[in-house]
Amino acid sequence: MQTTRRICAKSQKPRQIKVTYTYLPWGWITDFDFIRHLQPTIQIPGSPHFWLSSRLGLYANDVLIISNTSKYQYRFTDEIMLDPSLDHYSEDIALSSLADHPAKLIQLGSLFGSRRLELSDLTHEAIRKQIRRHMGLRHLLLHKSSVDVAAQISGSSSGPGFLGAHLRCNDGYFLENVMEHSRMLWWKLVHGILGLSVERTRQLELDCFIMRNSLWSPPLERFIAPSNSPVHLPLDPRVFVSDVDSMRKCKGKLHTEPDLYRLNALVFIATDSKDPYTDEHLSLFRRTFPCISPVGDFPQELEPIAGIRDPMSGMEIGNMLVPFLDEMVVARAARVVGTPHSTFSWYVQDVLWRANRGLDIKERSSS
Numbered sequence: 345m346q347t348t349r350r351i352c353a354k355s356q357k358p359r360q361i362k363v364t365y366t367y368l369p370w371g372w373i374t375d376f377d378f379i380r381h382l383q384p385t386i387q388i389p390g391s392p393h394f395w396l397s398s399r400l401g402l403y404a405n406d407v408l409i410i411s412n413t414s415k416y417q418y419r420f421t422d423e424i425m426l427d428p429s430l431d432h433y434s435e436d437i438a439l440s441s442l443a444d445h446p447a448k449l450i451q452l453g454s455l456f457g458s459r460r461l462e463l464s465d466l467t468h469e470a471i472r473k474q475i476r477r478h479m480g481l482r483h484l485l486l487h488k489s490s491v492d493v494a495a496q497i498s499g500s501s502s503g504p505g506f507l508g509a510h511l512r513c514n515d516g517y518f519l520e521n522v523m524e525h526s527r528m529l530w531w532k533l534v535h536g537i538l539g540l541s542v543e544r545t546r547q548l549e550l551d552c553f554i555m556r557n558s559l560w561s562p563p564l565e566r567f568i569a570p571s572n573s574p575v576h577l578p579l580d581p582r583v584f585v586s587d588v589d590s591m592r593k594c595k596g597k598l599h600t601e602p603d604l605y606r607l608n609a610l611v612f613i614a615t616d617s618k619d620p621y622t623d624e625h626l627s628l629f630r631r632t633f634p635c636i637s638p639v640g641d642f643p644q645e646l647e648p649i650a651g652i653r654d655p656m657s658g659m660e661i662g663n664m665l666v667p668f669l670d671e672m673v674v675a676r677a678a679r680v681v682g683t684p685h686s687t688f689s690w691y692v693q694d695v696l697w698r699a700n701r702g703l704d705i706k707e708r709s710s711s
Contacts, residue, residue, distance in 0.1 A: 415456055421437070422440070423464055493642045494676040508678075512525075596636070612677055614639065620640070
């Protein structure tokens with residue numbers, strides 16, 4: 345007698361794959377029209393290799409591939425050779441060598457890094473500045489939400505205004521140096537912008553038990569170095585004392601001492617911290633500023649962006665856009681302090697904050 349062996353398996357639910365990224369066209373969120381006029385561009389849908397061969401007639405031997413094995417492998421320069429010790433890139437590629445290359449197409453690897461271009465030619469610098477000036481975020485729903493959040497923080501659309509800080513603290517170099525960076529931002533707000541004396545700021549830090557039983561670290565001097573940048577200039581403390589309506593929303597105990605009353609200022613914290621209200625790296629801020637808010641405090645203003653979809657794939661990407669909203673809100677603050685070496689902070693302070701006030705953007709040199 346022939347028998348049949350039946351193999352039974354427990355039914356399993358299909359694995360849910362969490363999508364954490366997508367591709368968006370530049371023009372969807374920035375003013376890309378200006379750049380298109382400056383340099384014609386083509387948005388490639390789907391597989392680039394199929395599209396290049398079928399639509400443009402380009403094949404492997406027509407393409408110069410500049411691949412990279414590390415995040416900071418190469419930078420582009422309009423000089424023949426630069427000293428690589430001046431920056432963290434390991435090799436230079438002269439723009440002239442690309443212009444003279446017979447390939448019809450140049451395929452680049454990573455373009456991560458705000459100092460990827462090392463330019464000395466004034467014409468090239470002017471072009472880059474024009475492009476950066478048009479890299480502000482312009483998505484209509486994000487813009488409206490950022491205006492609404494700023495109005496909620498201030499209590500009105502016109503004032504009294506608020507201070508902003510960006511602390512990146514959740515990965516790599518930034519996680520390793522987060523306490524130093526957090527302390528630096530705190531000093532710049534309390535001493536540099538709100539104007540408490542060095543002695544009073546130092547005592548306040550000790551009173552908050554952050555530095556108890558520990559020596560003052562040597563970099564204290566750079567915490568209190570004066571800044572000529574308008575984004576860091578001192579403020580009249582009376583401007584940022586919260587009004588009665590705003591104070592009702594403050595979660596901490598308000599300061600009553602005359603010299604500390606200015607610390608009742610409204611402060612917006614942009615951060616990648618998973619929970620700003622329990623994160624130890626933000627404890628000095630929480631103990632000092634009673635009127636502090638992260639973007640998560642504004643669910644009603646966040647709601648409109650929740651259903652935004654990727655125009656290419658149709659997937660919902662609202663949660664991915666929260667960091668964009670974070671930087672748009674903090675860029676509306678009267679003064680902003682940011683994390684050293686953070687591209688996010690540089691973009692807020694050098695581009696968005698200045699553009700909001702009609703100021704010329706800031707260009708950073710690689711030295």
